[in-house]
Amino acid sequence: MLTDQTDEQLLVQALTGNEDAFTALYRRRQGPVYRFALHMSGSAQIAEEVTQDVFLFLLQRGRDFDPTRGALGAYLFGVARNYVRRAVEKSISEAMTTSPAEEDDPVLVTDFDPVRDIARSQTSKAVWKAVLSLPEHYREVVVLCDLQELTYADTAQALGCALGTVRSRLHRAHEMLMRKLQHSAPARAEFSGDAARCLS
């Protein structure tokens, strides 16, 4: 059964022309890749394009994948990260807007409003806006560790950085998120603490 096989086994079979293996691998991995791109960009259109590009890349360059260097899932996130970056840069070059939370933060240009379309709770909407307003290298650790629930090791592999870097970036990103959410009306009640004052 194809469902019992690992991602790496499915990839090997897919690259020999086995369509069932490719389909099984796609259906297993497209969701995380899509959601990563969605959380990173805030755009469903970009997320679909990135998902398609990632699996086309896997079809054409899948032989370059080295299983000894990490899991295929982390590899796909690494590929998706590059495609998201390109798509976001392209969209930013087309039009630039500013975040309603902090005027200085760059905000992704999206045709998709997570507040309106997806996030059901006010807190969730506020958090997503805050995540989207984070700088890219902080945003991606939050998306991978908190929203995709990857381990620090897999996140480090996907981002091509050290484990300690992931940990410190995540800690810093959480503090930035809390500061942003303290200024956000829907979440202000929940995020009213200020850790910077703890100096005892």
Place this chain on the structure above:
Amino acid sequence: MKCHEFMSAAELLTTSQLLLMQMEDPVMSVHARECPACAQWVGSQRSLSSALQTLHMDTLERQASPAVENTLLQAFREYDFHPSVPAAPEHAAPAAWKLSRVFELAAYAAVAAAVIVGAFLGLRVLNDRNLSPTQVQAGKSTPVPVSEGRTVVAKSSVETPRPENSNLAGYSASSRNSAVRLKHAQSVTEPSEKIVDTNGFVSLMLCDPLICSGDEQIIRMELPGTNASGPVLADVVVGEDGLVRAMRIVN
């Protein structure tokens, strides 16, 4: 535990570990209960984690549309997994390739010619080695045309001159070099094997056919006599290397 120690320890925890901190780490739990600021920070972290979890759950069902899968499957079916490199037709060969074909044939011809010449020379060397010096001398013995004069008087194809027993002890100091060379040649040649040919030439050195092959010249020299008998005429066979092969006393 100090607050900065608490924060350092909290930085090492994952979000889920931070949520369970009060149960797993009693020291941190005690500090979080006693320090209002840290307790508030932990509460904020929990709220943030809870909010992120809510966002995660809200988007958990999101996935790419079926159109993406159809597009990918279409691309998969059209993808060539075993690309074969088609052979280029002959007329597609660039001009440089055609020109190089000429050079290639010329190179083959040159190599073949070199092999033939090498084989010919090798056979010749082998034949020369198989023949004994006596056989060489006998086989190549020809009459030596000698003309009068002090300089070069004849050219011979004789490879080894015909030796002759003669008295060479009367050479003066003017011909010392020749005498030295003759003595050296005589030391190389075994006395018992001294060969004299029909023309009266005495061999002065035992020539290897490989070394002494080639043209030789006969030079008539006028040597000073030891007594008042006057000069002595001698014919000397000189090889291309300048060494004297043989000589004979004319008078």
